[in-house]
Amino acid sequence: MSKANGAAAKPRTIIEKVWDNHVVAEREGAPALLYIDLHLVHEVTSPQAFSGLRERGLKVRRPDLTIGTTDHSIPTYDRSLPILDKIAEAQITQFEKNCREFGIPFYGPHSDKQGIVHIIGPEQGLTQPGMTVVCGDSHTATHGAFGALAFGIGTSQVEHVLAAQCLLQNRSKTYEVRVEGNLRQGVGAKDIILNLISRIGIGGGTGSVFEYSGSAIRSLSMEERMTICNMSIEGGARAGLVAPDDTTYQYVSGRPYAPKGTDWDRAVALWRQLPTDEGAVFDKHIYIDASALEPMITFGTNPGMGIPITAPVPDPSGLSDPLERDSLGKALRYMDLPAGQSLIGHPVNVVFIGSCTNSRISDLRAAAEIFKGRRVNPNVRVMVVPGSQQVKEQAQAEGLDRIFKEAGADWREAGCSMCIAMNGDQLQPGEYSVSTSNRNFEGRQGKGGRTFLASPLTAAATAVTGVVTDVRTLL
Amino acid sequence: MEKFTKFTSRLAPLPIDNIDTDQIIPARFLKTISKAGLGDQLFYDWRYDAAGNPKPDFLLNRPEGRAAHVLLAGDNFGCGSSREHAPWALTQYGFRAVISTSFADIFRGNSLKNSFLPIAVPADAHKALFAAVAANPEAVVTVDLAQQRLTLPDGSAVTFPIDAFAKQCMLEGVDELGYILQQKPAIAAYEAKRVLTVDTRAGGLNQGQF
Ligand code: SF4
Numbered sequence: 101m102s103k104a105n106g107a108a109a110k111p112r113t114i115i116e117k118v119w120d121n122h123v124v125a126e127r128e129g130a131p132a133l134l135y136i137d138l139h140l141v142h143e144v145t146s147p148q149a150f151s152g153l154r155e156r157g158l159k160v161r162r163p164d165l166t167i168g169t170t171d172h173s174i175p176t177y178d179r180s181l182p183i184l185d186k187i188a189e190a191q192i193t194q195f196e197k198n199c200r201e202f203g204i205p206f207y208g209p210h211s212d213k214q215g216i217v218h219i220i221g222p223e224q225g226l227t228q229p230g231m232t233v234v235c236g237d238s239h240t241a242t243h244g245a246f247g248a249l250a251f252g253i254g255t256s257q258v259e260h261v262l263a264a265q266c267l268l269q270n271r272s273k274t275y276e277v278r279v280e281g282n283l284r285q286g287v288g289a290k291d292i293i294l295n296l297i298s299r300i301g302i303g304g305g306t307g308s309v310f311e312y313s314g315s316a317i318r319s320l321s322m323e324e325r326m327t328i329c330n331m332s333i334e335g336g337a338r339a340g341l342v343a344p345d346d347t348t349y350q351y352v353s354g355r356p357y358a359p360k361g362t363d364w365d366r367a368v369a370l371w372r373q374l375p376t377d378e379g380a381v382f383d384k385h386i387y388i389d390a391s392a393l394e395p396m397i398t399f400g401t402n403p404g405m406g407i408p409i410t411a412p413v414p415d416p417s418g419l420s421d422p423l424e425r426d427s428l429g430k431a432l433r434y435m436d437l438p439a440g441q442s443l444i445g446h447p448v449n450v451v452f453i454g455s456c457t458n459s460r461i462s463d464l465r466a467a468a469e470i471f472k473g474r475r476v477n478p479n480v481r482v483m484v485v486p487g488s489q490q491v492k493e494q495a496q497a498e499g500l501d502r503i504f505k506e507a508g509a510d511w512r513e514a515g516c517s518m519c520i521a522m523n524g525d526q527l528q529p530g531e532y533s534v535s536t537s538n539r540n541f542e543g544r545q546g547k548g549g550r551t552f553l554a555s556p557l558t559a560a561a562t563a564v565t566g567v568v569t570d571v572r573t574l575l
Numbered sequence: 576m577e578k579f580t581k582f583t584s585r586l587a588p589l590p591i592d593n594i595d596t597d598q599i600i601p602a603r604f605l606k607t608i609s610k611a612g613l614g615d616q617l618f619y620d621w622r623y624d625a626a627g628n629p630k631p632d633f634l635l636n637r638p639e640g641r642a643a644h645v646l647l648a649g650d651n652f653g654c655g656s657s658r659e660h661a662p663w664a665l666t667q668y669g670f671r672a673v674i675s676t677s678f679a680d681i682f683r684g685n686s687l688k689n690s691f692l693p694i695a696v697p698a699d700a701h702k703a704l705f706a707a708v709a710a711n712p713e714a715v716v717t718v719d720l721a722q723q724r725l726t727l728p729d730g731s732a733v734t735f736p737i738d739a740f741a742k743q744c745m746l747e748g749v750d751e752l753g754y755i756l757q758q759k760p761a762i763a764a765y766e767a768k769r770v771l772t773v774d775t776r777a778g779g780l781n782q783g784q785f
Contacts, residue, residue, distance in 0.1 A: 125761040130740045147608035167775040187606040194608045238657040254659035254685035264755045303651035427592040520602045541597040543620045
């Protein structure tokens with residue numbers, strides 16, 4: 101039984117409210133059957149799910165709640181050129197066939213709406229407060245910025261949602277991440293989330309859903325909130341969300357799939373009931389003082405290995421737990437970094453500005469501010485990859501593409517690109533990059549590649565100097 | 576799905592914390608549209624040299640690795656990407672279970688759907704297992720899902736947690752989709768009451784030629 105009607109007296113978090121609203125059935129001894137409002141599908145994690153449907157003779161239950169896009173394996177060079185990687189091409193072609201056969205709308209490589217799955221949902225107004233959103237991709241938490249319960253699923257579950265529009269799920273713990281105070285100049289959303297993960301570790305949020313709250317979160321734009329929610333998974337949480345407010349409604353209003361007219365008024369009235377009730381209890385809490393934050397950067401091989409940019413790389417010999425000591429030592433060997441020194445001044449080969457974490461228009465504007473009137477260091481290859489074709493068009497309308505090109509950066513077509521290095525955009529063994537993406541795992545951006553994760557500002561500053569740079573020295 | 580039965584096996588130790596799914600199966604192998612062949616790509620970048628030759632000293636390339644059906648890994652196994660290719664690769668290689676102190680949520684869920692058992696043990700048992708296999712590479716454990724019990728090489732046993740529903744599915748060899756589809760009437764009843772919705776098809780079906 102859904103608690104939505106019965107136990108209204110008990111104060112609830114937004115996480116519980118959205119959950120309760122979507123419970124279709126709950127049987128003793130089984131996980132709840134949860135309804136899914138929006139299912140985003142892409143070429144990499146769906147083929148085996150469509151094969152499964154065919155084998156069982158099943159249809160897609162709600163193609164009208166499903167949308168496809170091509171992002172992970174698609175090249176980011178000129179779309180009029182053929183796809184050179186034949187395996188990638190076959191995957192994209194199969195995706196098209198699957199979408200057509202099952203009646204799912206999709207944005208193909210030549211669509212003006214194509215883009216990274218987590219960029220296009222919000223951009224088109226498909227992602228709305230109070231929804232449940234899933235995708236076969238762990239960064240689905242991005243959509244939580246709208247007060248949606250959004251989480252990544254595996255391919256078996258992609259098949260479940262295609263077939264039944266439902267998932268079996270166990271309730272998660274609730275985890276409040278309260279961020280208060282004013283950010284200092286040069287410090288932004290990416291630094292907040294990297295700071296959180298460096299504190300709680302990459303398993304810290306396992307089993308939980310984050311609610312990001314506090315004055316610092318409230319003052320962020322929707323795009324910045326998406327950057328934070330995006331990396332919830334890097335803290336171990338499957339989902340992270342921000343309660344909707346006027347900033348949210350302003351962003352959603354007028355987008356292609358947003359409710360219109362009286363539907364809009366009715367929707368906003370319902371959305372206003374979503375925020376966490378006074379007195380609701382979370383299972384866990386953490387408090388972050390935004391005014392104390394510095395630009396963050398990672399030095400190691402997981403996103404929890406982050407430090408303020410002026411701080412020294414930690415020393416494994418200071419750790420008492422042998423496995424932890426080995427892990428840090430192994431990371432520093434892979435990264436070929438000495439302990440005890442700051443990364444500032446460390447040369448890099450590549451700067452990547454893109455990914456579902458930081459490829460929205462505000463990210464590109466921030467980077468362009470730094471590039472304006474400056475040149476990219478000749479030792480650095482700089483890739484600027486917009487998150488979607490719509491972002492690309494907007495950036496071109498604002499003349500940002502000219503700023504990037506004049507600075508000597510490479511302005512590319514929309515896709516995941518070097519975030520996951522499936523499409524040919526990648527680091528060479530031993531190369532260093534500053535990347536605005538979300539994962540610095542060994543080989544994530546190309547076999548043997550070494551990634552420092554940071555904000556678009558830090559990435560742009562590094563691009564112009566050729567070495568890891570504290571952006572505050574250029575502001 | 577095959578029924579998950581009790582078994583005894585040697586261990587393949589990989590004493591590294593936070594092994595993420597990009598290590599288990601690197602992204603460039605995700606361009607496949609089938610599930611076949613992933614076992615050979617398991618831990619590819621740790622397992623093969625730059626020329627693609629198996630590194631003779633990497634455990635999974637040695638007969639001891641091949642003989643083990645239980646992987647023994649460091650803390651927080653399976654973090655990162657949601658790719659189900661990770662449990663597909665592990666099971667195709669021949670693993671039936673992985674032992675750690677904790678697992679990332681998505682990985683755990685994906686594993687259970689593929690009859691691959693993530694066994695979370697307390698830190699002291701975890702340490703004891705690494706010590707036992709270091710002392711004797713042929714040491715064995717017994718995995719008993721029905722009893723939720725892992726018997727260590729010294730004969731002592733620990734119990735491990737598992738979601739009751741997933742356990743039943745694994746023991747009976749049934750997958751979740753059948754169970755979900757049985758509830759179609761409840762799904763239809765829920766749909767009849769839904770108020771907020773989008774129609775993705777409102778913009779047309781194919782919004783850009785391939
Ligand atoms: S940009 Fe990176 S993290 Fe985001 S969806 Fe693409 S591959 Fe995943």
